[in-house]
Structures are given as C-alpha cells and as structure tokens.
Amino acid sequence: MAASSPFWTRDGVSRPSHRPVFNRRTSASSNGLRGALRHVFSTLHIAVSRLQTSFDPHITLSRLRAHSWSYKDLIYLLHLALWIFWVSIMREPRFPLNLGIPLLYLTAISSFFPAMPILTWVLTFFSSRFIPVEYRPPISVSLLPTLESILYGANISDILTRFTHPVLDVPAWLSYGVVHFVGPFVLAAFLWLFAAKGALKFYCNAFGYMMLLGVICQILFPCAAPWYELRNGLTPADYSMSGSPGGLARIDAIFHSNGYTVAFSNAPVANATIAALFISHFWPRLRHYAWGYSAILYWATMYLTHHYLIDVVGGACLATAMFYLMMPTQSCPPPFIPFPSSPRSAVPFLQKGGGRNHRHTASIASLIRSDERIEDGWGPAGHRGLIAPQPQSLTTGNGLGREGSEPGETLSSGNSGSNALSISPSLEGRGHTARARSPSWPDRRGAV
Template structure:
C-alpha cells in the first residue's frame, strides 16, 4: 500500500515534497548533443576564462600524480568530461568544478617533489599566538581533557565536518533557487582551494607537533598525527584517525584552519538563506572552533585566519540579487512564472514590510491609478511624498469602478441602475433632455 505524503510527520512531508519538486525541475536529458547545442548558442564572457585556469591546474596536478599510474590516471579527466557532456549530470558537475579543483589539489600535493617545497615553519604560529593574544591559547585549552569533552569535540571536528557540506548543498537544492546551490559550490570550492594553496606555500606545524617534537626542525618525511583524536581511537578501540592523519597529503597544513573555514562558510550560508537557523548554526561553528584547538590540530590564529578567509570568500562571491528577498525565496519551476510575474506585481517582503510599501501609485498621466482619482472632475488627490517615484501598478481591479457608483456620475461613470447615465454637458445628455421634454 503506497504511503501518502500527508500522513507523514510534517518535517518529513515537507522534505519529501520538496525533493519530488526538485527532481521534477531537473534536466533529465542523457544526450550530449543537447549540451553541445547549448554551447554553440552560449555567449562567452571574460569571466569564463576562469575555466582555462582550472584546466591548466588540472593538467599540472595530473602530470604530477603518481597513483594511479599512467595511463589509468587519465580516467579521471575522461570521466569528468563525460559528466560535463551529459545534461543530467552536468547540472551538478559544472558548478562543482571549483570543488573538484580543490580535491585534486589536496590529494596530489603529496606528490610534489621535496626540492620544490618550501621549508617548514615550526615556531611561526606559536610565536604569533603569544604576540597577538598574550598566551598560547591552544596550549591552555589542551591542559585539561576528559572523555566527555573528547566526544563533544570529536562530533563536529571528526564527524559532522565531513557530512555537513552535503547537508547544506541538499537544503539549498531543495528549498532555494538553483543559483544558491551554484553559489555554494563556487564559494565552498574556491575557499578550500585557496586555503590548500596557502598551506602548500606556507607549511606550518600544528600544536600536536610542538607537544611531540618541541620546536625542533621538521621535514616532509615526518608522518602526521591524529592529536586529540587519538583518544577517540582508544575509546572505540580503532586506529582510523591515526591512520588517516599519518597519511595526510598536507601534514603541515595548520595555517589557515579549513575546519574553521568550512564551519564559518556553512554558518554564513545557513544564516543568510535560512535566517531562522542562525543561532543554532553559529553555536555549531563556535564548538568547532574550540574543538580544533582542544584536539591540538590548530592554534587560535589558524582558526581566526580560516574564519576570515571564509568570510571574505562569502561576500566576494555573493551576488547582488542574493542580498535581498531572493535569498529566502523558494525555487522556481522552469517555464512557470509566479503570480507576481504574471500580473506584473512587485513581490512583497515576508517580514518588516509596511502598508505603504504595497500602496498603488501613478507613474504618468496616461496611467492613472484609480485609487487616487478624485470623484470631482478636474481634481486629483495629492500624493504623499513617500509614495512618489514608486513602481506603478498596471493592473487595477475592475470592481473599483463599481464603488460609490452613484457619486461618480459627474465624472462619466455609470451607476448600477436600469438606465445608462451620460456625463452632464455632453451632446448625448442634451439630446436626452430634449427627448424628455417632448
């Protein structure tokens, strides 16, 4: 027996309804010829030159890539090109090009020859920490540990961090215009790409290195460490985090903290596109900031720099149209216009709107709003100063012509009576008076 959506709990029914609608908005074509036809009709602009950078960057990293070996590594660009040609998949993989560039850069950085790499800084971050904040804040936060605190730190840092970007993308896809999802992929991808490039060009040791090796010089042959996450491995009797971090492609990538950057960019997107969730998402971000230092993976300056990088990327890529009511508008179905577009109405704001914002006004003498037309000929009501210059309403309700009909005869309006009344002084009115005399 099929399950009715209306019988489900309201949150689940809302998500399921939005999912069905989102799937209906997808381009389900599997023909590459459709994509080629769109490319022929597309007008390229200067901003499209960014794809040349992505192609160049991908070619560089694939050349350096040692695993998988040649020619198997060529499968990566071939598959991605196929996904871009198929309309069904291209609508996801095209906006995700910055994300793909970041993942490729992060993974392949392990194959950079050591002769190309800059020297590793061990004392830069703790020195800046002390100079800027008066103490080594991250060291203070790690002096007291407890299994409960370990779990609280592990959840956002070692678990939710890797899942939450997909959650944000899913909610933007379901409940906001598709441009919001494209903005998320672009901003999230470029922020992480910039962060990884900084980590490669300015390698710095994390607090766990200072706890293990002190301030002795580091080299690229040293394995990474799980830091405080090692206590989570011991708690669950596993070696997952120790294995993962010891084989990390960027062992000395403490600055900036991309954990803090991701939490910040997620909080900015959620608070901007879903304002009702603002306080909850920033609580999550605050807990993750603390977790990065408690687990000895970042200094406070790393957290601050990651948050600043995310904020700069968010406001740099945020277009003007998403700075207004469109940020909280529901998605639109292609080929289907809203009632505001159909009737040429200005869409009202959901909150903070005043009555004056929706009053009708006149833009010209040829297009006079009936609301401000005087019942007496030759007289018109004076408009308020706040109403001048507003967008005119081209569609007036016909029912307005029936209001106070008897009082509008002098202006040429017919009352709701059995006979038709002519305006005084008109030839038709004179003939009617003569006929009545006869």
C-alpha cells in the same frame, strides 16, 4: 476522577477526551516529524526527476553556444591549467589510466559543471602528495605560535589543551570529527532542494574556491600543527614524518579503535564559517544555532591540538571573503544610504529678492511651523504625523491655472524685494483668499 479536556475531531465537533496530555503531544510531534520527512522525500523526488541525466555531447555544445562569455570566465583557464598540472604529476593511477579522470568529467560536464571548483579542489588535495620533496618549501614550526603570542598576548591554543576530560572529548569529537565532514554535503542538499534557484551554484563557487585557496596556502606555506609542537617541540619537521590525529587519539582509546590514528589529517576550520554564513543568509531563523555550532567547532579545533587560534581567525576571514565575493549581484545587500541629520531648510528654494529690503523675508521658524503651512500640505493629519506636500496648481474662479487666468486675475509680486506672493484684488473680490507665508507679511488689500 481527573477533569476531562476537549479535543477536536475530524467533523469539527469538540468532545471530551480522557487521553493523557503526554500522549497527545507525543502523537503531534511524531506526526510533525513524519510530515517533515514526507515533505523532504517528495521534494527530493521532484528534484531528482528534473536532473539532466543525458550524456549527449550536443547538449553541452548547445549550452556553450548559448553562454554569454565575459571576463569572469577567464577563471576557467586557471582550472584548465591546474587539471593539466595535477594529472601530469599524478602517479596513482598511472598513465594512461589517469587520463580517464578528465575524460569522465568532460562526459558528465553538462550535469557537474557548477561543481567545477569543488572537483578542482578535490583533485588538488589528492595530487598534492605527488609533488617532489625537493620542490616543496620547508615546514615552519615556530611561525604560527609566534604570531599567536604576538597578536593575542599568549598561546591561546596551548592553554585550551592543558585540561582534558572525556566529557569534553565527546562533544569536540562530534563537532569536529563527525558533523564537520558530513555538514557541507547536507547543507548543499538542502540548498538544492529548498533554496532559491542559483543558490547551489553560489555555494559551490564559494565553498570550492575557499577550499582550493586553503590547500594552495598549505602547499606554499606549510606549517606544523599544535600537536607537533607538543610532541617534538621546536625540532625541524620534514615531509617524511607521519601525521597524528592529535586529541582525536583519545576518541580511539574511548571506542577501542584506530580510525583517527591511521587516517585522520587536519581539516579546514573555514567550513563551519561558510556554513553558518549560508544558513544565516537563506534561513535567518537558524542563524543562532549555526553560529553556536561554529563557536563549538572553533574551540574543538584548538582543544584537539589541530589548529592554532590564528588558523581559526584566518579561516573565518577567508570564508567570509569568499562568501561575499561569490555572492550574486541580486543577492547583495543594498548600499548604505545615509539619512539626513536634520530637515532641509526651505530658505534656499525661495526667490531671492534684490537690494537691501528684507522686511518680508520669511524666517526659518515660521516656515517649518505646521499651523502656518497647512495650505502647502504640511499640516497635521490627526495624530499620525505630517502629510507630504502634493503638487497642486493654484486656480482662479474660472478654473484656469496660472497661465490660463483672465486679465486682472494674475498673481503679482507684493514687493519687489520680498520673497512672498500676493493675490490681485480681482481674485479676492470673487471670494478667493490667500494666506501670508510669513507673519511679517503686511495686510495690504490694495497692493498691486
């Protein structure tokens, strides 16, 4: 018969149990999962109940009046200019239906104002297709591979695409084709539910402006993806050519579908970097998993022929810059404070004596010895190190300090050329003693 193991009941009594250990562990894990889900749903319910769902324009106007304007608010002029430009060139939906987009936003601005950078990015990404071809810059085919070969010594992204296998295709697809699109919204939800107040606004600003700059860079400096070089070589590209899913076409072949072949375009790799930065900042225990996923995604973008290595490095730098530029002041790390290389010497703080008489000048070695400076508070305290000196006033027999001592009980200089102090005979006669601050101090009881 197997040995029984005790388990704790609700009344706190330990009783023998004959249940298998596997069942208890499974039950504990399932209870923990149910408890975590229950906590998430309860937090979500509380957060939703606090949302501002009123579309009353007076709420928006009152918030605008209460807002303290600064030079940082000039960025909203850029948003206004972009919205006017993209709506004016938009052909789907046509005028006047396209005016409903800004009107809808102005109606719900009290609830979606922090998401303005993200909404501006979405509008820019959607409307960039309507830019006339004659105003678009030419597409560069050789710039990125040339820069990659110069900076890194080889075309790293091309090397990673030479060996393909379904075992590698599936994790690359999961990280780049699935999690990559859902992850930003899941992270935003967790920041809204569990992070400190203002974390979601911080994320919206950093993520939105990062994506907006990425789209603007693609519009102003268009470059062909690695799959174009593999398919067409260095043939000049034009905007009439259709896109390609690159290595994700193998996923369509595995699942016998055409979702990525028809609808997929290059996704920015900076998403993984900024997600890892936010997870490391708000949940440091998960930083290893976040950066591990980012490393897999970096490899997947090159393995699936969607990005060059220089794209990955540039996207990571852009994400890091936006993360620290948009970080609130109270969340910034403290400035670097250099530590002193050695203890400060006490010699500059001693009184300078005149003339050439330096017989009683204290040496540096005697000043820093603990057994010679117990009266100053620098003596040893057991085995726990040193005690910093505390400001104390030297009192006389009547309890008075330096200014309140009686005649004949004053502190006097032992030598005009000395840096040390001596006690008058009247103080020593009442039982007060004083130690010399240097071994070179002469024992002169009658010194005045």
